[in-house]
Amino acid sequence: MASREHLSRYGRYAGGPDPLAPPVDLADALDAIAEDVMAGYSPRRALREYLRRGGARRPGLDELAGRIQERRQELLGRHRLDGTLEEVRKLLEQAVLNERKQLARDVAMDDTDRALREMQLENLPPSTAAAVNELASYDWQSIEAREAYERIKDLLGRELLDQRFAGMKQALEGATEEDREAVEAMLRDLNGLLDKHRRGEDTDGDFAEFMARHGGFFPENPQSVDELVDALAKRAAAAQRLMQSMSPEQREELMRLSAQAFGSPGLMSGLEALDANLQALRPGEDWSGSERFQGQEGLGLGDGTGVLQDLAELDALAEQLSQSYNGSTLDDLDLDALARQLGRDAAVSARTLAEIERAMHDGGYLRRGADGDLRLSPQAMRRLGKSLLRDTARQLSGRTGSRDTRAAGAAGEPSGSSRAWQFGDAEPWDVTRTITNAITRTAAGGGNPAAGLHLDVADIEVAETEARTRAAVVLLVDVSFSMAVQGRWVPMKRTALALHHLVSTRFRGDRLQLVSFGLRARSMDIGELTALPADREQGTNLHHGLLLAGRFFRQHRSLQPVLLVVTDGEPTAHLLADGEPWFSWPPDSETIGATVAELDRLGRAGTQVTFFRLGDDPGLERFVAAMARRIGGRVVAPDAGELGAAVVGEYLRSHFRGPGDDADWLG
Template sequence: MPAHHRSSRYGRYTGGPDPLAPPVDLSEALAAVSEDVMTGYSPEQALREFLRRGGRGRDGLDDLSRRVQQRRRDLLKRHSLGGTLDEAKKLLDKALRLEREQFLRDARMDPMDRSFREMQLEGLPSSTAAAVSELASYDWQSPSAREAYEQIKDLLGREMLDQRFAGMKQALENATDADREAVAEMLRDLNDLLAKHGRGEDTDEDFQDFMAKHGDFFPENPQSVEELVDAMAQRAAAAQRLMNSMTAEQRQELMQLSAQAFGSPELMAQLGQLDANLQALRPGEDWSGSERFQGQDGLGLGDGTGVLQDIAELDGLADQLSQHYGGAGLDDLDLDALARQLGDDAAVSARTLAELERAMQDSGYLQRGTDGELRLSPRAMRRLGKSLLRDTAQQLAARSGHRDTRLAGAAGEPSGATREWQFGDVESWDTTRTITNAIRRTAAEGGDARRGLRLDVRDIEVAETEARTQAAVALLVDTSFSMAAEGRWVPMKRTALALHHLVSTRFRGDELQLIEFGRYARALPVDELTALPPVREQGTNLHHALLLATRFFRKHPSMQPVLLVVTDGEPTAHLMPDGESWFSWPPEPETLRATVEELDRLGRMGAQTTFFRLGDDPGLERFLRRMAQRIDGRVVSPDLDDLGSAVLNEYLNARSGDSDDEPWA
């Protein structure tokens, strides 16, 4: 058939991860991790929480764990363990019924013999196992009844083998004596191989010879003795747990019935030896566990063992999904087992989560410090700051009714002149002069500008600007426990991060210091402030924070000092001469006096000061109003959602010399 006429068939891709699937989206993960970090989680905990919750339209570890537990409960609620006994009883009842029918049909039968046989059948024990055992020497008159009775032995043999070798029950249906002898020979050779392996005397050649002879019994296709033992021990342990899960009466019945398996005591001896070998080689398997089945769907020994294997696999998945063990990672997840138990969609969700975990570290958003702990990287902080600044700018623009162009961060006012670009310049290009320079250079070099123009760094001219005043900005943020208790912790951090990103990317000539104050105060880099957990510690030491701000401003004497203070409580602590923090509630006059004196010092330095009052504490409102009046400052009372735009607006006003008299709600 010509190649261009060949038809194609399409179906689901089953070769692993979809090669055409889009890459994982890290923006949602980074936003969620960052939010949790700001509430007090470590980055590692925050990443774990995101993986547990999952993302938009995607199951997380908790969802998968719930599905695993639900499937486990369903298996136990649906099934019971009496399947083999029930099937054996049905075959026994059938044999007895057919034998009695034969009595009625056989008119030539001696009446005394018939009466004796009827009494013999009527006197059988109620126990199926005991009745089967008692009938072992019975001379059946009905060939059909004898066949039904022999089926009990065949059933038990196939079930006992199916417990150790999945699928054997179906494979040996209608088996011949030659088939049974092949099984017996395989068991003998297998026990010999395992015994040699236990003594350390086996070779790879022994294993290869065994598989060449009996490989059809092992569809798992193990590649070594160890793989063979692993597979068999797991199923043998599940078979033992199945027996442990039965009632004492059920176990006794099956033990008695098992003696009739295939009518071959050797089979049971070989199976017993196999269990002993496997238990000696794999003592760590769960040989003593049990489950409580509550359903009505009776399971045979082989199927029941398979269900116990499923339950063990589900328990293993539950441990993997919990991630509670040392060194846990999503690469540990058995995706094949997850697909078997919950379906392909669960495996896809787990694979995506594992890719997210790996990508968050490979992308550089999370990195390990020298102490081995995960941290948000500078790249992650920049991306988070950019996102927060964008959100804050939108709030600011919405408040003023137009786009606030002050966020552009121009280096100064245009002077009308231009000059060649030099490395490090951030001024805007003069486009007209730049293109003109490129045309002239191209013509001078013998080129034809009409056929295309390629810019060279020598062509670029920038618009000169007059120098603008640079600002030294101190953002003082209250980190007393009330900030976390009242839900102000994350908005405070968002504000600090947005301001930091604005200064570091748009106003690089300014200097910013972030100072947190609780019982004590300290200057923190933005990443440490972002990850700072709330501490249940009393004290609002504004005095110490103002001391640090004063020291910061003195390091930058040529810059305009801008002081921004975010707080939700009156000063309740001040720094003593010996460096200790003195705390008292209500605030003592000494604390207020020390705080006011330091603020006056900042006022004399010319600091443009704005207080951001959070909450409705009337004492705080009176205190901040008086403080602002002393140094010609301002008090702003924003809603929490508006805190970031309020702080950015005050910073921009301060550095541009504008005033904004609109009250903040």
């Protein structure tokens, strides 16, 4: 059996980011950011909003900032600052009580001397500091009383040093006179080094010599004078804020008591010189602030200074988490400080958010446009479109009487490419690619392909097919302000993204044009449509949209024209002869006539037309029903959440069914 000395011990990894942690999953972030972009946010703001609210299983900056404020309030609500004064008062009471007992027991003492001593003890000032100072020259008769009084001086010295040098109170407990002299020597040398540094006369050798002599006082192990000054200045500034957070009476008491620290006035003069040096070297520290403590747990000077440092650290973290200053990024976050204040899990969450921010920029999901602003990149669009199409396919497959969205077998012609088999695929296998994959996998695993092959699901590839009917598709989307007001803005954009991804990846022989229509109509790419803000613009110019659709169809005469119209209102605008839009509410006959005439032209050209009516406006319902009957088109009235499935389903129907076939493919 291995000896105990050779047994391994395992614990939580604490050397930085976990090397075994899974890579950051950007899918959740990208979906959330894109959703906000489609709602009208800029990509920059959408990224900021995501970082602020976090993901489904990850706290965001706002939650972390809230926990920072809770931690701050908890510190202020738990503590009070008179811990040292209270401890001194108790030691003084103990010393006086023991002295009185000794005077009562000492029968050999002269009565006059006893009376004078008792009178002095009886008439001590009510101020603790004044009483301690008055007893500085008292000749104690009780050994216990003298020890209690000496502990007051020792306590004050250790507390005053602990204010400037964290941990000194514990380190000097039970210190000898030699230890105290070493502290005073360190203070003299430190002030000498800082004086030279202020004048720019110090050298690396001066710092090295100082650390060689006094490095034991500095467990932080600073590597330069500046690192030493930074650490000391933060602590000294916190000590100043601590004193300013006390009541005037408490401050006065401590100032009067400080003369008794270690029984050495030289200690206070050394600390005062240190404070002056540090304040001159680091004037940017907060030397004048204060806090309001309201708790019941008394703090000594050293511990109180530590709490003031914690409060300053919490304030710095709150500013970093706010990300409200110019040039701010999550790389600014002090993760070590966050772990100290809120725990390791909070630091891991913040690091993950920083990695998401970095990956969105460096991973190609956001790119800077010609106007200098950030935009979703084509890579982000593809990834988002794939996700939306997957959701749409899931909705389609859940419909009664529906069929899968993939084209298979005789319904399509081979495109010459193949892809990995997915559950539900009905396309013919690409046998050559499938067998090649099996051979490669077997050989890579050390097996002998000549001895026989065993197919794995991962080996299977299917031949991609294209529908025999190639189409020129125009998706006309209403961008009037009512779409945004009624909560249809984002579903409309999600629909366009899903359809765009389907056409660009599975029906590459088709041509798709996206056209928005408000007061005017405009052809745009998917990136423009995704980022389109919801303007408060009146007008539903379907007439202009149909004109642009007709132009696109004429450019692709060899393809089957398919028109998909998404709208939530009757036409209220049309183009005049001079190209300017005319708006009228209620719709006038000229607008309706121009729209109907253009729709008739598309119908005569054999265009398959489907209207997607959103909402239950009676006027719109009558209009689209009449138009569909007029040109042999269809009307679908989906809920906003089902718009994507309805549009994609109709698009697929245009491939698998010819014009005039009234079979309800979607069930």
